[in-house]
Amino acid sequence: MPRPNKRLWFAIPTALLLVAALIPATGCNTGSAVVATYSGGQVLQSEFEKQFHFQRTLLLPDYKESDDNKKSFLNEYITLHKILVEEAKKAGVTIDQTAVSGDIEQYKDQVTNMVFGGDRTKFDAEMKQYKLSDDDVKQLVLDDYYLRAYKTLKTQDVKVTPDEAKAFFDHDPSVFMTGTVSHILVATEDEAKKIKERLAKGEDFAAIAKASSLDPTAKLNGGTMADVSFDSFEDDFRQAAANATVGQISDPVHTVYGWHILRVDKRSNPTFADVQKDAEQKALADKQNAAWQAYYEQTQQNAGIQITLPK
Structure with missing residues (x-):
């Protein structure tokens, strides 16, 4: 999140x-x-x-x-x-x-x-x-x-050099990803596992998110964060979203907020050439x-x- x-x-x-x-x-x-x-x-x-x-x-x-x-x-x-x-x-x-x-x-x-x-x-x-x-x-x-x-x-x-920008990109390409990610936040790992079981049985993701997620925005969006930059995510959540199989329900993911079940609906995987200007800006901000x-x-x-x- x-x-x-x-x-x-x-x-x-x-x-x-x-x-x-x-x-x-x-x-x-x-x-x-x-x-x-x-x-x-x-x-x-x-x-x-x-x-x-x-x-x-x-x-x-x-x-x-x-x-x-x-x-x-x-x-x-x-x-x-x-x-x-x-x-x-x-x-x-x-x-x-x-x-x-x-x-x-x-x-x-x-x-x-x-x-x-x-x-x-x-x-x-x-x-x-x-x-x-x-x-x-x-x-x-x-x-x-x-x-x-x-x-x-x-x-x-x-200032930053082109080599510094490339090194910044290579260090963590997930910072430059975008996509649509849905998640349900709960307090414990056991709760997250039970929610995954419910989803595996065919229950509606958005309905569970609205009823059970601790993220207050879930009541409005059903847990779906559409067309977002992964750079806006907490680090552990971002890594999970970057590595999850698109369209599948994840295992429980732990972050500072609690435990998440997430589903990546779509995700970009840009190359350095695709995001060079953005990489230069982010590398500069980091420096x-x-x-x-x-x-x-x-x-x-x-x-x-x-x-x-x-x-």
Whole structure:
């Protein structure tokens, strides 16, 4: 199924992508103990707790509240929002804040669909529980714009050669495939096996998907993703779709989402010549991501981050 970072403004936790947490709302620092310091500033406990819960609750409900996860979160949060966003502004990056107003509802819709199965009341309840508002979402979107623009600025001199593009294609041709794939998502391997047995007996794929799939979009499309780029799929799902026999029901496939039964209805198998321009663009994006990752890591290393979590 499609990766979350294809649908949301950002994906977390990962240092490579642009945004890993949300920046603080005005006035949330009063009366808090310091939980982290860095060259040029500090993070107070109330700010940290608000942002950690925002990430965990809204985007990663299963994110564990361990000390290691909290420290990882703070390192990313400080590096991205406290340092790199400010660097972007000092480098002359400007964002038209009026342009992001429409993105607030889009973001809320994306999170509602991806995390809460389309139930906006659950999303609103979580926002209310942690005293989050549209201003927090707006600040998130602004941060995303700043970081994307700054990444473009910092990687503008990165180039790729034709040989690098060919090597990128050869490494994983499935990234360039397109096709139509149907799937049913369930929680356990045993459930997936039982669904495969039902399909083998002739039950309708779409009907089972609408009734049983944990993918909320299945109720609308019967589990069918038509004419999609395989590059939008989660890695394990993409490899399964690339190697499955067209028209046949697969064995259970495990991904970060759960267990899938899939059927590839059609699939392209392009050569490098067919997709050379696309390969050059993807190879360039990959090399730019690597350059940005290296800059992120160096920035974090030089930030002098010291974390002291409350007992």
